[in-house]
Amino acid sequence: MIRLEQVSRKFGERTILTGVSGEIRKGEIFTIIGPSGQGKTTLLRLINMLDTPTEGSIFFDGISLHGSGDQATSLRRRMGMVFQIPASFHETVFENIAIGLKYRRISKDEIKRRVLEKLKEIGLEGYENRKAGTLSGGEMQRVSLARVMVTEPDLLLLDEPTANLDPVSTARIEDLIRLYNRKSGTTVIMSSHDLFQGQRLADRIAVMMEGRFIQTGETIDVFSHPCSAKVARFIGISNILQGRVIGIEDGILSIDVSGTVIHALGTADKEMVSVAIRPEDITLYNEPDGKMSARNVLYGKITGIKPFGIICHVMTTCGEITLAVQVTWQSVKEMNLKEGQEIILSFKAPSVHVMPLDEHETCRSW
Amino acid sequence: MVTLLFIAALLLCSSAVSAEKVKDLTGDHSADRLLIGTTTSLDATGALDELSQKFKDENNITVEWVAVGTGQALGYGRSGDVDLVMVHDRAAEDKFIDEGYGLDRRVFASNYFMVVGPKDDPANIKGMTASEAFKAISDAAKTDNTVSFISRGDGSGTHSREKLLWKAAGLNYDSDVNTSAEPWYYSAGTGMTQVLNMANEKNAYTLADSATWNTVEEDMTELQPYVTDGTDLLNVYAVIRVNPDKFPDVGINVDAGKKWTNFMISDDTQQFFTDFTKDGKTLFIPAKGDAATLNVTEEEISAPVE
Amino acid sequence: MDDIVSIFVTAFSLITTGNSDVWEITSRTLQVTFSSVLISTVISLPLGTAITFRNFRGKKTLINIIQTLYALPTVIVGLVCYMLLSRTGPLGYLGFLFTPNGMIFGQTILIIPIMTGLTIAALQAIPPTITDTIRSLGATRMQFLISHIREARFTIMAAVVIGFSRAISEVGAAIMIGGNIRGHTRVLTTAISLQTSMGNFELSLALGIILLGIALVINLFLGALQQR
Numbered sequence: 001m002i003r004l005e006q007v008s009r010k011f012g013e014r015t016i017l018t019g020v021s022g023e024i025r026k027g028e029i030f031t032i033i034g035p036s037g038q039g040k041t042t043l044l045r046l047i048n049m050l051d052t053p054t055e056g057s058i059f060f061d062g063i064s065l066h067g068s069g070d071q072a073t074s075l076r077r078r079m080g081m082v083f084q085i086p087a088s089f090h091e092t093v094f095e096n097i098a099i100g101l102k103y104r105r106i107s108k109d110e111i112k113r114r115v116l117e118k119l120k121e122i123g124l125e126g127y128e129n130r131k132a133g134t135l136s137g138g139e140m141q142r143v144s145l146a147r148v149m150v151t152e153p154d155l156l157l158l159d160e161p162t163a164n165l166d167p168v169s170t171a172r173i174e175d176l177i178r179l180y181n182r183k184s185g186t187t188v189i190m191s192s193h194d195l196f197q198g199q200r201l202a203d204r205i206a207v208m209m210e211g212r213f214i215q216t217g218e219t220i221d222v223f224s225h226p227c228s229a230k231v232a233r234f235i236g237i238s239n240i241l242q243g244r245v246i247g248i249e250d251g252i253l254s255i256d257v258s259g260t261v262i263h264a265l266g267t268a269d270k271e272m273v274s275v276a277i278r279p280e281d282i283t284l285y286n287e288p289d290g291k292m293s294a295r296n297v298l299y300g301k302i303t304g305i306k307p308f309g310i311i312c313h314v315m316t317t318c319g320e321i322t323l324a325v326q327v328t329w330q331s332v333k334e335m336n337l338k339e340g341q342e343i344i345l346s347f348k349a350p351s352v353h354v355m356p357l358d359e360h361e362t363c364r365s366w
Numbered sequence: 367m368v369t370l371l372f373i374a375a376l377l378l379c380s381s382a383v384s385a386e387k388v389k390d391l392t393g394d395h396s397a398d399r400l401l402i403g404t405t406t407s408l409d410a411t412g413a414l415d416e417l418s419q420k421f422k423d424e425n426n427i428t429v430e431w432v433a434v435g436t437g438q439a440l441g442y443g444r445s446g447d448v449d450l451v452m453v454h455d456r457a458a459e460d461k462f463i464d465e466g467y468g469l470d471r472r473v474f475a476s477n478y479f480m481v482v483g484p485k486d487d488p489a490n491i492k493g494m495t496a497s498e499a500f501k502a503i504s505d506a507a508k509t510d511n512t513v514s515f516i517s518r519g520d521g522s523g524t525h526s527r528e529k530l531l532w533k534a535a536g537l538n539y540d541s542d543v544n545t546s547a548e549p550w551y552y553s554a555g556t557g558m559t560q561v562l563n564m565a566n567e568k569n570a571y572t573l574a575d576s577a578t579w580n581t582v583e584e585d586m587t588e589l590q591p592y593v594t595d596g597t598d599l600l601n602v603y604a605v606i607r608v609n610p611d612k613f614p615d616v617g618i619n620v621d622a623g624k625k626w627t628n629f630m631i632s633d634d635t636q637q638f639f640t641d642f643t644k645d646g647k648t649l650f651i652p653a654k655g656d657a658a659t660l661n662v663t664e665e666e667i668s669a670p671v672e
Numbered sequence: 673m674d675d676i677v678s679i680f681v682t683a684f685s686l687i688t689t690g691n692s693d694v695w696e697i698t699s700r701t702l703q704v705t706f707s708s709v710l711i712s713t714v715i716s717l718p719l720g721t722a723i724t725f726r727n728f729r730g731k732k733t734l735i736n737i738i739q740t741l742y743a744l745p746t747v748i749v750g751l752v753c754y755m756l757l758s759r760t761g762p763l764g765y766l767g768f769l770f771t772p773n774g775m776i777f778g779q780t781i782l783i784i785p786i787m788t789g790l791t792i793a794a795l796q797a798i799p800p801t802i803t804d805t806i807r808s809l810g811a812t813r814m815q816f817l818i819s820h821i822r823e824a825r826f827t828i829m830a831a832v833v834i835g836f837s838r839a840i841s842e843v844g845a846a847i848m849i850g851g852n853i854r855g856h857t858r859v860l861t862t863a864i865s866l867q868t869s870m871g872n873f874e875l876s877l878a879l880g881i882i883l884l885g886i887a888l889v890i891n892l893f894l895g896a897l898q899q900r
Contacts, residue, residue, distance in 0.1 A: 048808050070812075077810035087805035089823055099819070100809035144805075151809070401770060410870055415854075432770060432851035433866075446759040447769050560869045585871055616759035617767075 001026045001155060001187045002047060007056035008211075009042050016042045018211040019056065029181050029188040031202035032213075033195055035234065039211045040191035041084070044159045047189065048081045060155070077104060080148030081157040084164065086140040093119070093135070094128035096143055100151040118146040122176060138169025145176055156180070158190040162197065174201055195235055199223065207231050228355055229274040238313070238324045239277040242357065245270075252295070252349055258320035263295040264352035274355045279313055279326035281351035285344040286335055295349040298323075302341045305332065316343060400622040402431040403439035403448040405523055406557050407577045408603070411649050413642055420638075421629055427622045435522030435557075443467055443606070446613035450623045454575075454603045455523035457530075468606040470671045473662050474630040475603045475639050475650040479527055480579060481593040482562070482586075483571035488513045491571075496593050497534035503571050504537060507550035514570040516561055517544070519553030527601070528573045534598060562586055575601050577649040584645075602660050603650070605630050607671070628670045683878035694875075698882050701859040704772050705840040708779035712787050712835055715780070717828070720791025721817055735792060741785030750848030753778040757849065770851040775859070778845035783835035790831030794824040826898050833894050837887055 002024040009017040016039045024030045032040050045051040047058055049065055049072055058065045060075060080100070089096050094115055101111045119125050122142040127135075135143065141161060148156060158177065162170040178201060181188050191208075192198050198205050199219060206216040215227045226232035229240045243257035245268050253264045255275060264275060283294075300318035313324040314337060323345060327337070337343070408414050409431065418429035432442065436453040440462050443451045451468070453459060462468045481491065481499050489506035491499035507513040518525040532539045543551050552570070554561050558578040565572040566586045579591065593599065605627050610618040629635055636652035643649065657664045686694055723734065755761050757769040757777065768774035798820060806819045821828065843861035850857030852866055860883045867876040 045804075050804055050807055073810055073812055076808065079808075081804075081808040083801050083804060083808075085799075085801045087799070087801045089802065090826070099806075103809055103811050103815050147805075147809070430770070430853045430856050432853060445761075446764075557869045559871055563871060582871055613760060616764060 001061060002189065003059040003062075004043075005057045005059070007043070007046060007053045007058060009039070009046060009051065010054045016211055017046075017053075020208075020212055021056075022206060022213055022216055024187060024189055025204075026187055027181075027185045028203040029177070029190065029201050030204050030206070031198040031219075032189070032191045032206045032208050033193065033198040033234075034191075034208035036193050038208050040193075040208055041159050043208070044081065044157045044189065044191055047155075048079055048157055049076050050081075077151070078153055079155040079157060080151055080153035082141070082144045082148055082159065082161050084160040086137070086144040088132045088135070088140050088143075091132060092128060093124065093130050093132055093143055096132045097147045097150055100147060104151065114150045115146075118150045121149075122146045123172070136169075138165050138172065141165060141169065141173060142176065145173065149180055152184070153186060156186050156188045158188065160191055160193065163193070170197070177201060207234060209234070225353065226276065226355065229276070229357075232274070232276040232353070232355065237276045237278050237353075239279060239282075239322075241275050241277075241321055242272070243275055244272055253354060255352075255354070260298065260319045260321055262352055263349045264354050265350040266352075266354045268354055268356075270356055272357045274357055276353040276355065277323065277347060277351060279324040282323065282325040282345050282347045284314065284325055284327060284331070284335065284337070285346060288344065294346040296345075296347050296352070298345045300343055300345055302337060302339055302343055304339055305337065314343075316345060318345060398427055400427055400429045400450065400619050400626055401448045402429060402450050402452055402626070403442040404431045404433055404452040405436050405439060405454055405603070406433045407454075407575050408452055409433035410557075410559060411577050411581050411642075411644070413577075413639075413650065416642070417629075417635065417638065420634075421626065424629075425622075425625055427625065429626065435518070435520045436526070437521030440467075443608045446608060446616045446618060448608060449619040450605060450607050450626060452603065452605050453523060454601055455526045456602065456604075458523075458526060459604055459606060462606065467609055467612055469609045470624075470627055471604050471606045471666060472627050472631050472669075472671070473602055473604045473653045473660055473666050474635070475653050476656070476660055477576040477601050477648075477650050478595055479524065479573055479575055479599040479601050480591040481571060481599075482565065482574050482579065482589045482591045484569040484588055485590055487592065489571065491592050494593060495596050496531050496598050497536075499593050500531050500535040501537070504532075504535070504543065504548075504550075507548075511550070512569065514550045514552065514568060516552045516554055516565045516568065516570045516572045518558065518561055518573075519544075519555045520557070522558075523601070524558060524573060524575055527599075531573070531598065562589070565589060580644050580647045580649055597661075600660065602653075602662070604666075624671045631668060631670070679874050679877055682874035683881060686875060686878040687882060691878075694878060694882070696855070697858055697860055697863050697879065698886075700772065700857075701840065701861075701883075702886070704775050704846075704859060705779065705836060708776045708783065708839050709832060709836045711776065711780045712783045712839075713832055716784055716787035716791055716831075716835075717821065719784075720788045721795065721821060723788070724792050724795040725817065725820075735789070738785050738789045738792070742789060744782060744785060746782060746842040746844030747848065748844075749778055749782045750845035753781065753845060753849045769849065770853060770857060772850070772857055775846050775850040775857060778849040779839040779842065782842060782845055783839050786838060787831050787835040790834060791824075791828055794827035794831060795820055797827065798823055829894055829897065833890055836890055840883065840886065 004020050004022045007017055007020040020043060032043065034040055042051065046053055063075065065075060089099065097115045097118060098111050101114065116128065119128060122145065124139060124142060132140065132143065162173050165173065174197065177188060180186060190201065202219045204217060205219045205222045206213040207222060209230055215222055215231050223235055226235055226237065232240050241257045243255040243262065245253055246256045247254040251265060253266060253268060255262050255264060255273060257275065262275060298318040300316040302314055302316055304315040306313045306315065311326055311328050312332060314327055316323050316325060325345060404414065414431055421427065421429055432448065436455045436458060439451045439453050440458055442448040443462065444467050459468065459471060463471060481496055483491065488510055489503045491502050494502060503513060503515055517528055529539050532543050537543055542548070544553060554564055558574060559582055561572055562574055562582055566588050569588055607623040607627060608618055610620050636654040639650040639652040653660060653667050657667050723731065753774065754769070756763045757766065757774050758764055759769060768777055802823060806816055811819060841861065843865050846859055847862045847865065850859065850862065852858050852862040860879050864876045864879045
């Protein structure tokens with residue numbers, strides 16, 4: 001549907017995108033995740049022809065998006081974009097949704113039919129004569145979505161559509177997007193800095209950092225196999241360490257991390273590696289226990305407890321390394337965990353994810 | 367929709383003007399319209415209102431006028447923007463005619479300038495001639511700061527006459543009178559009524575034409591006239607056609623201009639000036655039969671323009 | 673000077689009794705002002721739109737110049753228009769001097785800068801997300817411009833009203849170009865100026881009250897539109 005070939009965009013001296021390549025498939029929800037300010041919005045604007053690449057090309061069904069005038073307008077009319085800040089025209093809700101249809105010179109009756117139907121879909125039935133300015137942020141963003149959806153685009157571009165919204169509004173918008181994609185088969189490209197939103201909605205994910213896709217793949221792949229420490233950190237793995245491979249035996253790597261040896265399942269073609277261990281994959285024990293069958297058993301000390309809703313992260317140091325461990329408040333109580341206490345950490349070799357140090361060379365770009 | 371409504375409202379309001387516009391745009395309004403640049407006193411007294419109505423009834427020509435000072439009226443004549451001027455400044459008129467802009471000067475009325483001042487007369491000008499009075503005012507002002515003089519200062523006929531009187535009083539207008547070294551002299555740069563109002567408010571002397579004075583006298587509670595006659599106060603009104611040869615392309619209304627000139631010196635109009643009074647006071651003395659007093663030829667008073 | 677109260681009483685009676693001179697002057701004032709506002713709108717709106725959405729060298733300078741001309745003195749406009757429209761001037765062939773058309777011409781020149789400038793300001797105040805949305809929805813160039821003007825319509829209308837206020841209240845250009853000819857080019861402001869100089873404060877005040885009344889009605893009209 002969309003093919004990106006080495007797309008770059010510079011604003012004066014500032015480089016926003018540095019050679020983005022990739023392909024978005026027809027019918028999928030493709031989510032670009034990454035921290036704010038890394039070029040997600042710029043890329044979407046390029047696809048929507050609101051901006052032109054400094055270098056590289058973008059193809060839409062094989063047609064280069066470099067045209068101008070009528071050709072550009074007719075290509076653009078096959079897409080629709082929703083912006084982070086919903087655009088609220090000084091008009092009624094009806095007019096706000098109808099505007100794109102009017103540009104396309106659709107008949108009045110047809111506009112009315114489509115707009116009213118869409119209002120029902122977004123749960124704002126009966127709002128057609130309200131002034132758009134009186135809507136809440138979440139309602140307005142739904143109107144923005146409806147405005148684009150009524151034009152029945154082949155490609156829907158969503159730039160952080162829920163970034164400024166409360167969780168309830170966010171959920172509504174996500175439902176709308178998912179439903180629309182399933183019902184109409186429209187391809188969706190969406191950007192988000194919210195990892196879990198990516199997880200909830202996306203068929204495939206691209207992680208965008210420093211102006212390029214550093215990892216692209218099926219959502220589950222990216223989450224379980226981050227290709228670099230940066231990606232790992234972004235997808236929420238707090239324990240990321242650097243070490244040196246000192247041995248390999250039966251597919252088990254021994255890695256020296258600041259003097260502590262950690263065993264991991266996997267391969268490595270370089271000596272220096274990054275390792276990531278999810279806090280939820282580590283178990284805590286007050287004292288040695290026969291049930292500790294895991295490969296890795298470390299002795300450490302609690303340095304603090306950080307709450308995260310119903311769970312918490314117990315911060316520990318084991319020798320030179322610092323590891324966060326996820327436990328429930330229930331366990332904290334039962335095990336009587338507190339700061340300064342000696343503790344035993346245990347995790348299995350497959351839970352240790354080994355990544356190369358130099359991300360740019362080895363990250364799978366497609 | 368709202369925008370459309372607004373524009374429609376604008377259109378509606380302005381459509382009323384379009385008929386007039388079309389008439390003006392077609393250009394040929396010169397035949398039935400005579401445009402005069404006139405001195406303010408003829409307008410302010412209401413004389414032109416009545417005369418123009420009579421003229422329209424007789425000739426079916428609309429007379430319109432721009433009431434300004436004599437200087438500006440002659441300026442309009444010099445750029446061909448009016449068909450005719452009605453002014454009262456002999457020296458300026460002669461220059462205008464000598465330069466070839468004016469034709470067929472005819473004198474139709476006169477009255478007098480008068481020196482008016484505060485009721486207590488701090489400069490003691492009562493009983494003096496005009497030039498003596500001006501000298502006395504200037505002398506008194508040097509020692510008595512309650513004495514002041516307000517001038518039109520606008521290049522009008524009255525202003526011109528005032529300058530002549532300062533000269534007759536032995537003073538140099540630019541160095542002895544109209545200079546910042548003489549704080550008693552105010553150059554107002556405005557019309558006659560306004561200047562009289564100022565003099566009334568500030569208890570100052572000024573030079574006024576009798577027509578305007580008689581028209582506004584009742585409001586001038588603090589002022590009274592002191593010097594009211596003498597040949598140096600004679601105020602002669604003349605009508606001068608603008609020379610069409612100077613402006614071949616602009617369509618000076620020659621025919622209407624001649625008709626108006628003859629209308630002004632006609633017996634009927636001369637009689638009108640005799641009868642035209644305000645509170646029983648004559649505002650303009652008809653020129654007919656008065657050539658000697660006015661120091662003009664009989665031809666300038668009575669010979670119709672061909 | 674007469675008692676101020678009695679001046680007001682006389683002024684109101686002149687208005688309420690429908691003095692024919694007063695109403696003749698008022699209706700001409702409205703005709704001249706509405707015409708000049710209409711012509712200025714027809715010129716300023718496209719001009720302001722073109723300047724806003726076109727990129728060219730010296731755009732900032734041009735906008736600065738336009739903003740400076742907000743303060744264009746009316747007497748300068750009067751003087752320049754007099755010289756242009758004088759029968760011997762370059763536009764003398766129009767025959768506009770001392771006619772309502774000449775006054776419309778002068779007022780139009782007077783208010784074009786402020787109406788153009790405020791149109792530019794109104795369009796520039798539209799948030800970028802609106803502009804992006806309009807483009808993104810596939811507007812053609814024409815649709816793009818119309819949508820922007822529509823979005824800024826209330827501010828643009830305010831610009832029209834400000835132009836109207838400036839035109840109806842100015843006296844310099846009207847007197848120099850129109851000549852304050854009774855029954856032909858006399859409008860409220862020139863009449864006030866004349867009547868004041870002749871000491872007729874009652875009539876001046878009556879005309880002044882009408883002038884303010886017109887401004888009030890126009891502003892109420894705009895306010896009502898913006899409420900909708």
